Amino acid sequence: MANVTLDRLTKRYANATDVAVSDVSLGIADGEFMVLLGPSGCGKSTTLRMIAGLEPISEGTLTIDGVRMNDVPAKDRDIAMVFQSYALYPHMTVYENLAFGLKRRGLAKEDIDRRVRAATQMLGLNDFLARKPFALSGGQRQRVALGRAIVREPRVFLFDEPLSNLDASLRVSTRNELIKLHQRLKATMIYVTHDQIEAMTMGTRICIMNKGRVAQIGPPLEVYRAPADTFVASFLGNPPMNLLPARIEAAEGQPLVALGAHRLTLPGVDADALLPHAGRDVVFGIRPEDVRERRAGGSAAEIAGVVTAVEPLGAETLVTLAPDGIGCELVLRGGRDCRSRVGERFLAAFDLSATHIFSAETTRIIARGGAVPLSYPTAFPIEEVRA
């Protein structure tokens, strides 16, 4: 297994005005499951392809276990990759697909056979060894693609959106299989996706990318609960964080957040971080689950408005509200018994200790409410994986 380090990795295509990937620095520990997450065109797949050796690196350094890999051909990096399209060789059987890479490496026939059978046993593909890819279902093809990577026993596994071609239910089960596989193999894995659920559930850490740059790196819950900027705040979460226009004011040396006609004091927020922004526009961020219907007590603040949409989802109800005097809509998670109707007046309560204040100018975080923890446990800590 391996440590992978990206140091100011940059990709510039010929004849392109913008860089595809800019100054990406990232350390991936041995046995870690790192997820590169971002919207289409953010550079996550290009970054993965540079790690794989399928794209030349324009600037920066890629090292694996301390060895510079920039000029090492893909075949010599000891990396295996699972492609979005699976990239199974259509003229070969499942067995031949799995053995293809091993033959090239000069393994003995017995070794190839042992590895292929071990992988197919693990993935439940024993009955399909003689079939060609066209005779397999989407899920089976995906497992063959996975098997092709596993038989190589590489130092690093790369996944380029491997679940995106599966239907919803198969995606969930395959996701769980991948999590188990990671725990079993204890391998370094780098996984590219634009699906935040996959990122949140699978990753030891998530690297969120936007416009070719790293927006934030951290454990899934950390990037969700403590986003570094408005992009991360709005990209993670469904529905995403509410981002409302606000202004910082100072009264008797204490900062206040002017939100419409409301003047809010944020409990636990570092006053020294907010005061330099007095008189400036900011973005007030709050997650839908931190807004409740008529929640009383604590540091909550009430805001009235008109309901513009109600979306009952069974377990909960999403309520969209046009708050008075704020000028943009707000989404909150109502209970499953929420009885609100479109056009009705609604009283919403903010949990002010869970608010985020972003700079309107730079979009970066300025301060957070006191209820937002500073560190988060991960679902699959590296230490546990190694053990």
Added chain:
Amino acid sequence: MIWKQALPRALILLALSLYTAYAAGPFLWIASMSLRSTQDIFDNPYALPLAPQFGKYVTAWTTSNYGVYFTNSTVVVVAAVLILTVVGAMAAHALARYKFPGNRFVFFLIFSTIIFPPQITIIALFQVLVDYGLFNSLTGLTLSYVALQLPLTIFLLESFFARLPQDLFDAARMDGYSDWEIFWRITLPVGLPAVATTIILNFIHLWNEFLYAVVLITDENKRTLPLGIMKFMGDQLQDIGMIATGMMIAVIPVIVLYAFFSEKLIQGMTAGAVK
């Protein structure tokens, strides 16, 4: 209700039957004439060969030098198709897969030569072959055929290869294969429908090619089949019966090849039509 379902099917069957008769009719007529004498044909052109003269095939093969023509055609066409397939596929693979400056320029330069009819280039080609000592040789004719069909071969294969997913090639690279190995182990087998299509098209076209053969070959023993058939067409008399026999001998390899590759040919022609 049954009529509503059966009528469209019957119309389709009728249309297909008419087309089959239209397409296969001349072939069957020639096949019938190949077993009849010329006098018999003049007496009744459409009669069936009630007393088939299989000996005409032996006569054509032995006394009319068809064995030599057939061998010459086979050598020239098989060699040309082999070179065309390998060189054309390599060029198409390079043009479809590799980004390099002038890629499209090279592609269109090669393809643009298709617009010149062979009559325009034949005199220049004649001179080139004379200069290089290749005139009146099967090697010269083979190379001329390669030059004639290469642009179309590259065009057909490039358009097919370009549609193959890049991930396949990336996966092979990750598996440790070189560009050379990827061409032989991935591009050619995966592109087999298109390769088969070009093999058949090139084979049929070159097997029937007459203009280059008549200009570039003068020796009797270097003639190809289309020139051999001409032997039976004199100014005063046309030996229709022997022409039909000669044509049947000429067409049999094409039919065999088509039967062998027809499934791949259809796959190649309909590639991309359905997901």
